[in-house]
Amino acid sequence: MPVEAMASAVGTSTMEITVSKFELLRELTATQGVVERKTTIPILSNYLFEAAGDKLSLTATDLDLSLRTSCVAKVKKDGACTIPARKLHDYVKLLPDADITIKLLENHWVSIRCGRSNTKMVGMARSNFPSLPAFPTAGIIKIPAQVLRGMIAKTCFAIASEESRYTLNGALMVLKPESITMVATDGHRLAHIERSGEKFDGVSGEMKTLVPKKAMDELKSLLDSTDAESVDFAKDESTLYFRIGPRLMTSRQLTGQFPNYEAVLPKDNSKSITLHGEELSAAISRVAQFADERSRAVRLKLEKAELKLSASSTETGESEDSMETDYNGDALTIGFNAQYILDFLKAAGAGDVKLELKDAQSAGQLRPADSEDYKYRYIVMPMRI
Amino acid sequence: MDAFFVSVEELFDPSLKGKAVVVGGQRHERGVVSAASYEARKFGVHSAMPLRTAAKLCPHATFVDGHPDRYRECSEKVYRVLTSFSPLVEMASIDEAYLDMTGTERLHGRPLHAAHSLHAKMKADTQLNCSIGIGISRLIAKVSSAKAKPNGILWIVPGQEANFLAPLDIRDIPGVGKVTEQKLQGLGIHKVGDLAAFDDSFLEQQLGKWGLALAGKARGEDAGGWFDSEVGADVAAKSISHEHTYNQDTADLQQLESTLMRLSEMVGRRLRESGFHAKTIALKLRYKDFTTIIRAHTLAVPTQLDTEIFEQVRALFRRNWRKGAEVRLLGVHASSFEPQADQGDLLEDSRRQRWQQALSAADRLRDRFGESSVSLATGLKGGFRERTHENPAGLPGKRKSQES
Numbered sequence: 001m002p003v004e005a006m007a008s009a010v011g012t013s014t015m016e017i018t019v020s021k022f023e024l025l026r027e028l029t030a031t032q033g034v035v036e037r038k039t040t041i042p043i044l045s046n047y048l049f050e051a052a053g054d055k056l057s058l059t060a061t062d063l064d065l066s067l068r069t070s071c072v073a074k075v076k077k078d079g080a081c082t083i084p085a086r087k088l089h090d091y092v093k094l095l096p097d098a099d100i101t102i103k104l105l106e107n108h109w110v111s112i113r114c115g116r117s118n119t120k121m122v123g124m125a126r127s128n129f130p131s132l133p134a135f136p137t138a139g140i141i142k143i144p145a146q147v148l149r150g151m152i153a154k155t156c157f158a159i160a161s162e163e164s165r166y167t168l169n170g171a172l173m174v175l176k177p178e179s180i181t182m183v184a185t186d187g188h189r190l191a192h193i194e195r196s197g198e199k200f201d202g203v204s205g206e207m208k209t210l211v212p213k214k215a216m217d218e219l220k221s222l223l224d225s226t227d228a229e230s231v232d233f234a235k236d237e238s239t240l241y242f243r244i245g246p247r248l249m250t251s252r253q254l255t256g257q258f259p260n261y262e263a264v265l266p267k268d269n270s271k272s273i274t275l276h277g278e279e280l281s282a283a284i285s286r287v288a289q290f291a292d293e294r295s296r297a298v299r300l301k302l303e304k305a306e307l308k309l310s311a312s313s314t315e316t317g318e319s320e321d322s323m324e325t326d327y328n329g330d331a332l333t334i335g336f337n338a339q340y341i342l343d344f345l346k347a348a349g350a351g352d353v354k355l356e357l358k359d360a361q362s363a364g365q366l367r368p369a370d371s372e373d374y375k376y377r378y379i380v381m382p383m384r385i
Numbered sequence: 386m387d388a389f390f391v392s393v394e395e396l397f398d399p400s401l402k403g404k405a406v407v408v409g410g411q412r413h414e415r416g417v418v419s420a421a422s423y424e425a426r427k428f429g430v431h432s433a434m435p436l437r438t439a440a441k442l443c444p445h446a447t448f449v450d451g452h453p454d455r456y457r458e459c460s461e462k463v464y465r466v467l468t469s470f471s472p473l474v475e476m477a478s479i480d481e482a483y484l485d486m487t488g489t490e491r492l493h494g495r496p497l498h499a500a501h502s503l504h505a506k507m508k509a510d511t512q513l514n515c516s517i518g519i520g521i522s523r524l525i526a527k528v529s530s531a532k533a534k535p536n537g538i539l540w541i542v543p544g545q546e547a548n549f550l551a552p553l554d555i556r557d558i559p560g561v562g563k564v565t566e567q568k569l570q571g572l573g574i575h576k577v578g579d580l581a582a583f584d585d586s587f588l589e590q591q592l593g594k595w596g597l598a599l600a601g602k603a604r605g606e607d608a609g610g611w612f613d614s615e616v617g618a619d620v621a622a623k624s625i626s627h628e629h630t631y632n633q634d635t636a637d638l639q640q641l642e643s644t645l646m647r648l649s650e651m652v653g654r655r656l657r658e659s660g661f662h663a664k665t666i667a668l669k670l671r672y673k674d675f676t677t678i679i680r681a682h683t684l685a686v687p688t689q690l691d692t693e694i695f696e697q698v699r700a701l702f703r704r705n706w707r708k709g710a711e712v713r714l715l716g717v718h719a720s721s722f723e724p725q726a727d728q729g730d731l732l733e734d735s736r737r738q739r740w741q742q743a744l745s746a747a748d749r750l751r752d753r754f755g756e757s758s759v760s761l762a763t764g765l766k767g768g769f770r771e772r773t774h775e776n777p778a779g780l781p782g783k784r785k786s787q788e789s
Contacts, residue, residue, distance in 0.1 A: 162685040187730050264731045295727050337728060363731055381729035 015079030015104040017051045021095050021114065023071040027058050028089045030225060030247065033218050034060040034067045035085040043128040046082040049102070051075045059132065060085060065214050066132050067222075069247040080126045083110050091119065133239045133250055135232075141175065141202045142230045145244065147195055149223035151182045154193050154347045154376055156216045160186035167256040171216055175200055175207040183261050184216075189340045190261060191347070194375040209235060210258055215242075215251035222247055266365050266379060269356035271332055273307060273325040274369050277353045281345040283321040287311040288338035290319040296339050297383045302332040302357070311338070334360045335385030341366070344378040386463060387514040387535045389480035390420035393459050394449050396512055405430075405446040412440035412448045415632045419451050423535060454755045456480075462511045470503050483523050500538045521546065522607045527559055546605025551578030558602050565599075568592065577603050625663070627651040628716035634673045636711045645698050646691075646763040648717035651756075653691035657748060661722040662687035666694055668701040669716030679718075680705050686730065687723040690740050691761060694719065 028047075036044055039062070048059040056073035059066065081104040091112070092100070100114040108123040152171075160168035171184040179196040211219075222244050223231070232243040235253065242249045287298055291311035301308040307325045312318030334357060344366050345353065352369035360382060367377040386392065390408040395401045401422075407430060409419035418439050421430040428443035439446065460479045467474045470493065473485035486499060493499035500517045507515050518530030519540040528550065533539035541549045555561050555569050555577055572591060574580050580588075581603040588596035601608030627648045635641065645668075656663055666688075667681035680701045688694060698717050706712070730737070747759045 165685075185731060187732050188728055190731055259732045297727065335727075361729070363729075379731060381731050381734070383727045383729065384725075385727070 013079070013104060013106075014077045015049070015051050015081050016076040016101070017056055017073045017103075018076070018099050018101045019056055019071060019073040021092060021097050021100055023073075024056075024100060025089075025092050027069045027071050028085075028092060030222065031058060031060045031067045031069055032085070032089055033221060034062060034065055036062045037086075043082065043124055043130070045085055046124055046129070047085045047088065048080065048082050048126065048129045050080040052078045059129070061130060061132060062214075063130060064212065064252045065218060066250045067218065067247065068132065068250075071246075079104060081108065081110050082123045082126055082129055083121055084123070087121065088112075091121075133236070133241075135241050135243060135248055135250075136234045136236060139202060139234050141200055141207075141233045143175075143180065143200070143233050144198065145223055145226060145228050145231050147180065147198065148231055149220060150374070151180065151193050151195065152216050152220045152223070154374075155182045155184040155191040156213070156220060157343045157347060158184040158186055158189050158191040158378075159213045159216065161213070162186065167210065167254060167258050170210045170212040170254040172258045172261075173209045173211055175203045175209070176205070177203050183258070185259070185261060188337070189343075189378065189380040190264065191344070191378050192261065192265070192376070195373060196375075197373070208258075209240060210254035210256070211240060212251055212254050215240065215249065218249060222249060264363065264379065265377075266356070266358060266363055269358045269362070269365050271302060271327070271329050271357045273302065273327045273355050274352050275307065275323060275325065275355060277345050277348055277351055277368075279323060280353065280355075281342060283309050283323060284338050284341055284345075287319040287321050288342075290316045291338055295383060296337045297335050297385055298338045298341075299385055300334050300336065300355075302327055302329075302334075304328060304331075332357060332360065333385075334364065335383040336364070336380055337383060340380050344380075348376070348378075386480035387516055388420060388422055389459075389513070390451065390456055391422040392513050393455050394452070396459075397452075397455065398449075401447060401449070405443050406449060407436070407439050407443070407446045408449050408451050410436050410448065410450055410632075412436060412446075416630060421446075454757075459511060459513065463507065463513070463515075466503070466507050466510050469506070470499070481527075483526060497538065497540050500540070504538060520605070522605055524559065524602055524607050525549070525605045528553070528557055531557070541605075547578075547581055547603075550603060550605055551576065551581065553577045555580060558599070560602075561599070565592070565595070623722070624718060624720035625652050625655045625659070625661070626667075626669075626716055626718035627655075628669065628714060630714045631712065634711035634713050636709050641702070641706070641712055641715065642699060643763050644715050645702060645717060646695050646761055648715060649695035649698060650691045650761060652717050652719050653689060653694050653744065654748060654751065654756075656689035656719060657744065661719075662689050662725050663694075663719035664721035664723050665719070666697040666701075667718040667720070668698045668705070669714070669718060670702065670706060670712060671714035672707075673711040673713055675713070677714075678705060681718075683721070686728075686733075687721070687725070690737065691744060692740055695761075695763070 039045055044062055050057040051073060052075065054072060054075060055070050057068060057070040059068045095114045095117060098115050100112060103111045105111055105120065108125055110121045110123045112119045112121060155171050159171055163169065165187060168186055171182050174181040177200055178198060179194060180198060180200070181194040183190065183192045219242055226244050228245040234241045238253055240251045240253055284298060287309050288296060288311055290313060291298055292313040298309055298311045301310070305325060305327060306322055307327070308320060308322045310318065310320040348368050354367050354369050356365040363379045363381050365377055365379050391406050394406065394408055403424065404422065405425035405428065406422040407418055407425055410416045414436050416436055418430060418432050418434045418436060420432050421439070425443050425446050430439045430443050430446065436448070440448070456479055464474065464476060464482070467482055467484055471484045471486055471489055475483045477483060486493070486496070489499065493502060496519045500519055504515060504517055507513065514536040516530050516533040516536060517538045518526045518528065518533055520526045520529055521543050525541050525546055529539040529541050553576065555574060556566055558577060569580065580599060583600070585597055585600040588600045590596070592599065598608040629644055629648060664687040665681050665683050667679055669677065669679050671677040682697050682701055684697065694717065750759045
């Protein structure tokens, strides 16, 4: 073999690093969610490890969503390798708290040594790993991390999981120079939250982005475990970028038209009652035990000074609960899917909620009775009962 | 009913009377014979035969396009006559029915007497000839009515069932086709009498459940398949489908999609008629070389709207059609019937309601002016003639109300 060829072959297939178990495991855990459990493309169940300077970069992708993170490492030889993601995570969890040495061997095998433990894992060629888009250098918008986290938590449960309505498989994020809005709907209910009084440099007019459900979920869990103040957000024609501290999440954009949600926001729901959120949640949970298992329908009967909740099914029986209210209008009976109401009450957290209705056929609205910083509302279509 | 489609055509064009007539399309067209007049049958023309073959066998025949609207209308008249004789009427096809006459003797007299009144009333009310077979089972009624044709009445006196059937060909038994015939002939069975001579257990051993049913049939009993259900019992439909075979294979996307639209409309119309909402929508696609694929999609919310059915089959079509490949047949199939969804929809309800209203209005127009009186624009571009088929007019689902 010619000398040059041999040198280059060796040059592309080395990597040797030492990293603390704690640091490595933290990043492995943060990125696990991206790795597809079932994939027809084997390389997608692997991590890409890249070592350079004093840093180890880890990348996981399912082609739609990618997550790139890094941790401090002692790099003896620069280079890259790929390692089966779940197996590595499961194994590293079991290692003692000590330094781990990772070294690329022949045939893409990777040696993992820690204390008296010694493992060789079967990897794949680094060249098989898909290349990922790079973070843009311009057009970066800073979004306060905890604001974004709260807004995701209050909307993401309403995203459709049914695939036939493609544009509902994500949430709509609307950025304006001084406000941020997030909307999600599955056609049965819609969660809408708006926060004004922020300042978004670089946003002029209205910037609408459809964020896929998986990206929302991953973003939420990244935000749960960060102490970063803000998220750097950018997008180009096909990709969304969210950078949180050392972690970068990229996601393919959902294309298509999000439905005209403003048209379905109720305007004249004049029958309004204020309820204690936790009490309502407890009452619904109780009666829902006896709801039809498929439809989960519970009946809400609005009467003077009282809200009666009930559910029944031929298999299990019937159940009723009632709550005192400040209601003084005409009586009204309406049916809802119990889960839809519970989802909102959980997301809204402690405090009073307002339930605003029009009639038995029109969408009802729920919102926190007093929210100063956020305008949060939840629209639910009733069930025919 | 005797030569039903032909007789109906004769009502509209009396000059056809006494001639060799083939209903189903023109002599050069692809497609099959829906019905042939008795004169044409003498030349060997029979239903389900390719039109071109019929033209060769009987070159002087008059070829007439089918008019499903007319047949449905006449079939409904027939049904009204029948229900005036017995409440238990089962339309087995568009021109065949079973009547359970049990307990009507005081009203209509002895069986032959009742049959004669029915025959006369049928002629008076519909101007159509029918043949009537009378027996202790639907099987005997069916076989004897076939033997009574044309325009006759045949009563198999109770106790004589086996004697009546014994000399008949096994093919005369409903349900015995080429395959069963060959198997039976392999066993030396040619006549129904041969069949009756074998033990039930032997036939079961040879042909399984079907053999057991055959043994019963050979004795003149209702056995096997839908013969097991009560006359007039509502059999809930499991699916609704419509198909179209092109006269000329085509790869024209616009034509293919408008055919899908038309088929979706036809399926939607029948869903609404029967009060069903379908959760599964399937596409059937047959290429020039007869390779056939069926692809289905399950909806989140069951539907009975033409537009939603079309949206699904078009998506299935676009995903599965080999671009440029010539298509011979398209079919749209709806199944997994459910009641209307309980859960309201924020985004779609008002749109759905508008469509529901528009389509119900279109249905009423069709009831009055015929199936092709109104159609969605996409379906018009590739409009085709509805094929004549023998499903009873009221099926599936609830029987048509009498005043309709």
